[in-house]
Amino acid sequence: MSVNDITGKELSMRVFITGASGHVGSALVPELLHNGHQVLGLARSDESAKRLTGWGAEVVRGDLHDLDRLRAAAAAADGVVHLAFRHDAMQAGDLAGAAESDLAALRAIGDTLAGTGKPLVSTSGTAMLADVARGRVATEEDFEPAGGYRVDAENYVVELAAKDIRSSALRLPPITHSRLDQHGFAPTLIGFARRHGFAAYVGDGTNKWSAVHTLDAARLYRLALESAPAGSRLHAVQDEGIEFRTIAEAIGRELGLPTRSVSADEAPQYLGFLAHFAAMDVPTSAARTSELLGWQPTHPDLLADLAAGFYFTEPAVG
Numbered sequence: 245m246s247v248n249d250i251t252g253k254e255l256s257m258r259v260f261i262t263g264a265s266g267h268v269g270s271a272l273v274p275e276l277l278h279n280g281h282q283v284l285g286l287a288r289s290d291e292s293a294k295r296l297t298g299w300g301a302e303v304v305r306g307d308l309h310d311l312d313r314l315r316a317a318a319a320a321a322d323g324v325v326h327l328a329f330r331h332d333a334m335q336a337g338d339l340a341g342a343a344e345s346d347l348a349a350l351r352a353i354g355d356t357l358a359g360t361g362k363p364l365v366s367t368s369g370t371a372m373l374a375d376v377a378r379g380r381v382a383t384e385e386d387f388e389p390a391g392g393y394r395v396d397a398e399n400y401v402v403e404l405a406a407k408d409i410r411s412s413a414l415r416l417p418p419i420t421h422s423r424l425d426q427h428g429f430a431p432t433l434i435g436f437a438r439r440h441g442f443a444a445y446v447g448d449g450t451n452k453w454s455a456v457h458t459l460d461a462a463r464l465y466r467l468a469l470e471s472a473p474a475g476s477r478l479h480a481v482q483d484e485g486i487e488f489r490t491i492a493e494a495i496g497r498e499l500g501l502p503t504r505s506v507s508a509d510e511a512p513q514y515l516g517f518l519a520h521f522a523a524m525d526v527p528t529s530a531a532r533t534s535e536l537l538g539w540q541p542t543h544p545d546l547l548a549d550l551a552a553g554f555y556f557t558e559p560a561v562g
């Protein structure tokens with residue numbers, strides 16, 4: 245499907261994507277190209293540039309910190325998808341620095357697109373809803389007013405609607421899974437289980453995580469780019485809420501390892517930088533997103549992907 249104008253004529257977009265070489269990008273670039281769009285992807289290394297050209301995308305060489313480069317690429321595009329995130333900094337404990345770079349990049353893109361009516365789809369996470377929707381299923385209408393993990397960036401993007409940008413913020417669940425996933429939270433949990441000889445969960449493990457297949461998430465990014473109303477908050481969620489203990493049990497089963505509860509104090513030892521996330525309870529609905537954009541997940545759910553075995557054929561990072 246592609247975008248049509250009021251006369252029904254097909255419109256294809258030239259889309260600038262940051263983070264195009266990453267896990268979600270590896271699904272989104274082909275999704276856009278197969279649907280008639282052109283892709284201009286940011287690449288900070290020869291290796292990333294090679295991946296992009298291999299998929300048929302054009303390359304803009306540069307780092308997320310090269311704000312002039314981001315401005316120029318955004319100006320040359322019909323729409324922007326922002327996926328890049330400094331996960332290296334986040335994993336080294338500098339979440340604040342990573343979040344700051346994220347917001348700075350979005351401000352550079354937002355300043356450039358202001359007044360153009362062009363679409364900007366940014367990325368955030370359902371994890372930010374843990375407090376605001378405590379004790380119930382989180383929806384697209386929930387948001388944190390200020391502060392917190394990626395909250396300011398999401399609110400900034402939503403407010404860009406007032407500057408004539410067709411902006412939307414797409415929230416990914418903690419686990420976005422598929423054969424394309426090399427270093428997301430699923431392979432990271434598998435890596436920790438391998439390292440410690442058991443799959444850990446925190447407390448009684450009844451806290452819930454949501455999940456989505458990468459290919460379904462990529463389709464939602466495309467739909468958002470093509471037609472999300474300005475200022476939308478969207479949820480790429482297939483599994484509304486799986487108990488964390490069930491995820492740990494699935495990992496333990498596939499690895500032939502036991503599953504064990506750890507206390508909140510022990511969690512950093514066994515779950516590393518994921519300790520805080522592992523204790524989160526964030527069941528999340530995508531009902532409004534489905535209604536708004538006609539998005540329905542069609543790919544395997546998390547437990548099916550874990551049972552398919554491909555996550556366990558190679559030692560995972562952790």
Ligand SMILES: NC(=O)c1ccc[n+]([C@@H]2O[C@H](COP(=O)([O-])OP(=O)(O)OC[C@H]3O[C@@H](n4cnc5c(N)ncnc54)[C@H](OP(=O)(O)O)[C@@H]3O)[C@@H](O)[C@H]2O)c1
Pocket residue numbers: 262263264265266267268269286287288289292306307308309326327328329330331367368369416417418419420421428429
């Ligand atoms: N996957 C999930 O389960 C999940 C869940 C919630 C939220 N998210 C968010 O979704 C977005 C995409 O995630 P992903 O799984 O695709 O991440 P990923 O596989 O780690 O890819 C990150 C992308 O960002 C690029 N990048 C990182 N630092 C950069 C820098 N300093 N300059 C330029 N590019 C840089 C990487 O480039 P290189 O290829 O050169 O490294 C890569 O293209 C991120 O914002 C992530 O936080 C993901």
